[in-house]
Amino acid sequence: MGDIISLGLLETLEALEKKEFSKEELNKAYINRLCDLNLKLNAVLAINYESNGIPAIVKDVFSTKKIETTTGSKILEGYKPVYDASVVERLREQGVSVLGKANCDEFAMGSSGENSAYGPTKNPWNVSKVPGGSSSGSAAATAADMCVFSLGTDTGGSIRQPAALSGVVGLKPSYGRVSRYGVIPLGSSLDCPGPITKIVADARKVLEWISGEDGYDSNVSNKFIITSNKLNDLKGIRIGVPKEYFGKGLDKGVEGEVRKAIAKLEELGAGVVEVTLPHTEYAVAAYYIIMSSEASSNLARFDGIRFGHERDKFGDEATRRILLGTYSLSSGYYDDYYQKAAKVRTLIKLDFEKAFEKCDVIVGPTSPTVAWNIGEKADDPLAMYLSDAYTVPASLAGIPGLSVPCGFVNGLPVGLQVIGKYMDEETILNIGEVYEEATNWRKEKPKL
Amino acid sequence: MNYTPVIGLEIHVVLNTKTKMFCGCSADYFGKKPNTHTCPVCLGLPGALPFTNREALEKCIMTGLALNCKVSENSYFERKNYFYPDLPKGYQISQYRKPICADGYTNLTDGPKIRINRVHIEEDTGKLFHPGAETLIDFNRSGVPLVEIVTEPVFEDVSQVVEFAKKFQQTVRDLGVSNADMEKGELRLEANVSVRKIQNPNDKFQIPDYRIELKNINSFRFMQHAIEYEIKRQAELLDQGVALHKETRGWDEDKKETYPQRQKEEAHDYRYFPEPDLQVIGIRDGDRIRVKMPKLSGQKISDLVEKYGISAGNAWILESQGKVDYFEEIMLDRSVDAIEAVNAIINKRINAELTVEEFKGKLKEAKGGSKVSDEDLEVAVLSVIKHNEKAVGDYKKGKESVLQFLVGQVMRVTKGAARVDKAQQTLLVKLKNG
Numbered sequence: 001m002g003d004i005i006s007l008g009l010l011e012t013l014e015a016l017e018k019k020e021f022s023k024e025e026l027n028k029a030y031i032n033r034l035c036d037l038n039l040k041l042n043a044v045l046a047i048n049y050e051s052n053g054i055p056a057i058v059k060d061v062f063s064t065k066k067i068e069t070t071t072g073s074k075i076l077e078g079y080k081p082v083y084d085a086s087v088v089e090r091l092r093e094q095g096v097s098v099l100g101k102a103n104c105d106e107f108a109m110g111s112s113g114e115n116s117a118y119g120p121t122k123n124p125w126n127v128s129k130v131p132g133g134s135s136s137g138s139a140a141a142t143a144a145d146m147c148v149f150s151l152g153t154d155t156g157g158s159i160r161q162p163a164a165l166s167g168v169v170g171l172k173p174s175y176g177r178v179s180r181y182g183v184i185p186l187g188s189s190l191d192c193p194g195p196i197t198k199i200v201a202d203a204r205k206v207l208e209w210i211s212g213e214d215g216y217d218s219n220v221s222n223k224f225i226i227t228s229n230k231l232n233d234l235k236g237i238r239i240g241v242p243k244e245y246f247g248k249g250l251d252k253g254v255e256g257e258v259r260k261a262i263a264k265l266e267e268l269g270a271g272v273v274e275v276t277l278p279h280t281e282y283a284v285a286a287y288y289i290i291m292s293s294e295a296s297s298n299l300a301r302f303d304g305i306r307f308g309h310e311r312d313k314f315g316d317e318a319t320r321r322i323l324l325g326t327y328s329l330s331s332g333y334y335d336d337y338y339q340k341a342a343k344v345r346t347l348i349k350l351d352f353e354k355a356f357e358k359c360d361v362i363v364g365p366t367s368p369t370v371a372w373n374i375g376e377k378a379d380d381p382l383a384m385y386l387s388d389a390y391t392v393p394a395s396l397a398g399i400p401g402l403s404v405p406c407g408f409v410n411g412l413p414v415g416l417q418v419i420g421k422y423m424d425e426e427t428i429l430n431i432g433e434v435y436e437e438a439t440n441w442r443k444e445k446p447k448l
Numbered sequence: 449m450n451y452t453p454v455i456g457l458e459i460h461v462v463l464n465t466k467t468k469m470f471c472g473c474s475a476d477y478f479g480k481k482p483n484t485h486t487c488p489v490c491l492g493l494p495g496a497l498p499f500t501n502r503e504a505l506e507k508c509i510m511t512g513l514a515l516n517c518k519v520s521e522n523s524y525f526e527r528k529n530y531f532y533p534d535l536p537k538g539y540q541i542s543q544y545r546k547p548i549c550a551d552g553y554t555n556l557t558d559g560p561k562i563r564i565n566r567v568h569i570e571e572d573t574g575k576l577f578h579p580g581a582e583t584l585i586d587f588n589r590s591g592v593p594l595v596e597i598v599t600e601p602v603f604e605d606v607s608q609v610v611e612f613a614k615k616f617q618q619t620v621r622d623l624g625v626s627n628a629d630m631e632k633g634e635l636r637l638e639a640n641v642s643v644r645k646i647q648n649p650n651d652k653f654q655i656p657d658y659r660i661e662l663k664n665i666n667s668f669r670f671m672q673h674a675i676e677y678e679i680k681r682q683a684e685l686l687d688q689g690v691a692l693h694k695e696t697r698g699w700d701e702d703k704k705e706t707y708p709q710r711q712k713e714e715a716h717d718y719r720y721f722p723e724p725d726l727q728v729i730g731i732r733d734g735d736r737i738r739v740k741m742p743k744l745s746g747q748k749i750s751d752l753v754e755k756y757g758i759s760a761g762n763a764w765i766l767e768s769q770g771k772v773d774y775f776e777e778i779m780l781d782r783s784v785d786a787i788e789a790v791n792a793i794i795n796k797r798i799n800a801e802l803t804v805e806e807f808k809g810k811l812k813e814a815k816g817g818s819k820v821s822d823e824d825l826e827v828a829v830l831s832v833i834k835h836n837e838k839a840v841g842d843y844k845k846g847k848e849s850v851l852q853f854l855v856g857q858v859m860r861v862t863k864g865a866a867r868v869d870k871a872q873q874t875l876l877v878k879l880k881n882g
Contacts, residue, residue, distance in 0.1 A: 061495075062495075063494065063495045069494075071494075076494070079494075081493070081494070081495070082488065082493070083488050083493075085495060180495075180497060181495065181496070181497050182488075182495040182496075183495050184494040184495045185495070187724075188724035188725050189724035215499070216497055216499055217497050217499075217725075218497070218498070218499055218500065218725065218726050218727050219725065219726075219727065293721060294724055297527055297529055297538070297539055297719075297721070299538075300529060300531065300537065300538025300539055301492045301494065301536060301537045301538045302494075303531065303533075303538060305533055305585070306491060306492070306493075306536065307493070307494075326719065329529070329719035329721055330717055330719060331717045331719070334719070334721070338721060
């Protein structure tokens with residue numbers, strides 16, 4: 001029974017069906033594992049010892065009825081929502097239970113987990129390193145087999161990047177595929193709730209469960225394709241490789257692993273073509289202006305009157321972004337900052353549309369580096385922002401992105417990013433699955 | 449006085465939709481137990497999202513069309529950001545750069561064409577109560593749909609403002625989009641008042657460089673008094689050489705004067721930006737809504753006059769009594785005389801609650817012979833005079849209108865069988881002699 005916790009979602013569902021173990025045994029195994037490791041990893045905040053379904057861990061930005069939801073901030077310490085987020089409801093309907101709330105950067109603002117007001121989460125592969133962020137706890141918990149799967153949110157890379165740094169699968173769905181109702185927002189036009197899982201097929205399953213209109217989020221559409229067409233190889237698939245994702249700033253070791261992965265895709269039948277995304281260099285700047293502006297407004301409701309604590313409890317990064325966002329929206333600056341950034345955003349979107357005339361998906365590194373030491377970039381917010389360079393463009397364009405493990409550098413995981421057309425999660429999941437099954441990265445687990 | 453007023457009006461109208469602007473809570477908030485019509489959305493709880501009420505959009509469009517506005521095919525919501533305890537999200541979802549309706553007008557009986565700048569939709573705030581040292585907040589009203597109407601500063605006289613406001617109130621009632629009851633806060637008026645020196649007509653028109661906003665006025669009468677007072681106050685100050693600046697003032701009905709209110713308005717930068725949680729409001733086929741709209745009073749009146757040859761005055765009364773449909777049903781019978789019918793209804797000579805057939809019957813009787821003999825009529829008249837001392841006294845003192853009442857009494861006593869004109873004649877004779 002020691003293997004229960006290493007099973008993925010589909011494997012667990014199958015095992016339960018075959019009565020290889022009971023739900024009680026399942027939850028007991030995971031609760032034990034969680035309690036064993038959490039002091040060391042600090043991946044989980046609130047723990048639900050009464051979990052009795054398929055145990056999942058959801059990022060602490062998801063409203064969970066009666067379970068403390070802090071968004072990694074002191075502002076919401078002790079806050080227990082009166083309602084479930086739509087995606088949480090959907091999961092419950094499928095027999096999933098919330099085993100715990102994952103630690104995260106405060107209000108999802110961060111790329112390492114170090115901005116959490118409850119202490120940073122550690123990378124299970126090396127506990128002196130960051131697991132990535134802002135869905136730090138979700139990625140670490142999944143990598144450490146503390147749950148069957150987890151949910152995160154991706155605004156500028158916050159599912160894909162921690163998945164890459166922690167050696168698990170992370171899917172950022174298309175914006176508007178999954179309801180944001182009940183997800184405490186960072187950037188309203190950017191936030192995408194999505195799965196962090198042990199294998200690609202699990203991500204596909206969770207996506208199926210959580211996709212679609214719910215009558216509460218006006219931006220959600222049902223116009224997507226779900227099929228269960230498994231591909232055997234990648235014949236006929238055209239892979240675009242953007243030259244802008246292989247320039248300055250990319251670690252040599254990471255580049256090596258990613259290029260090997262692309263070669264593997266070719267081996268599996270895909271055609272590779274070079275593409276260009278000319279406005280990539282402006283993406284981080286445009287993103288930080290738009291996201292901060294939206295966040296400065298979204299965080300205005302935390303006035304301490306109806307719920308939560310007083311505003312002096314905001315951490316440094318949250319304060320920084322509220323100031324930046326308020327400034328960008330101010331009279332006299334709106335045109336030069338917010339509006340300009342919005343125009344750049346359109347150009348970036350058009351970059352992708354043009355590139356997709358030549359290819360079906362775009363492939364490259366998820367993160368420019370592997371996991372860094374805790375504390376290393378904490379004093380340099382700009383350096384921290386640049387770690388989002390390859391994930392932010394897809395966020396601005398609203399298109400889906402998958403990160404799948406593709407190797408190691410010095411024992412630390414590397415992620416391959418597969419970016420798809422709007423609402424075409426199908427294709428990126430197919431490619432991810434074929435690649436995963438043709439390699440053995442999935443079998444590697446951190447030594448804990 | 450060598451100054452002339454420059455006045456603009458800003459109106460907020462509470463729509464009578466079933467549910468709130470962005471959530472499914474009941475919009476019927478007045479007098480309800482506090483905080484019983486709430487949900488995560490209108491409480492501004494973390495993670496909640498707005499979802500647009502279609503009925504509210506349609507009612508806003510109807511209001512705009514009634515004011516001859518152009519309807520935007522692609523308008524959108526924006527966030528108006530500011531802190532106040534009754535604003536749970538810390539921003540109000542409203543419209544700014546692209547309102548649903550803009551650039552309209554309406555005509556008064558006398559005066560300039562009133563140009564309408566915009567008619568847009570937004571959500572209402574909660575309500576604060578200050579019992580003693582505490583402040584309490586009731587969120588029942590938070591999120592209720594409001595339509596905001598802004599006129600250009602084209603009013604030249606207080607009477608024009610009052611006429612416009614009253615006409616507007618009737619319009620939204622006729623449209624069925626609001627009860628527009630000022631006491632309940634369903635119709636809120638704000639007047640922007642300035643004065644300018646009366647110029648040579650050949651000089652270029654100069655808009656004053658300031659305006660005084662008059663707020664929190666909850667009756668037409670108070671608004672009139674406030675504007676009149678303000679015009680005078682401003683003229684006097686300007687004559688003294690005082691420079692006037694943008695200010696918000698309220699009306700004190702007891703002291704009969706305006707007084708300064710909170711100053712924060714001008715300093716405020718609302719940092720408007722398009723609401724990312726909502727889609728663009730795509731309106732195709734605004735004409736389909738025009739077809740849905742009930743005919744407005746003015747239009748109805750002219751139609752009645754043209755069709756039946758009755759006077760406009762009588763048509764208005766018919767309308768205000770809610771008897772237009774009834775009248776038109778009666779008139780389906782071509783043998784009925786329109787003028788007799790309308791008179792019978794509005795003067796209540798025949799009970800308008802009768803069925804159409806019964807009414808037509810009574811009309812024929814009244815026209816033709818009477819079922820009451822002259823002696824019986826005299827007895828009836830004398831009886832009425834005897835039992836209505838006060839009324840008779842009033843009539844003799846000169847109150848002519850009492851005659852109608854006495855005629856009515858005679859009709860009642862004779863169970864409607866007497867002829868109205870004969871009853872009146874007989875009464876007059878007896879009253880003169882008696």
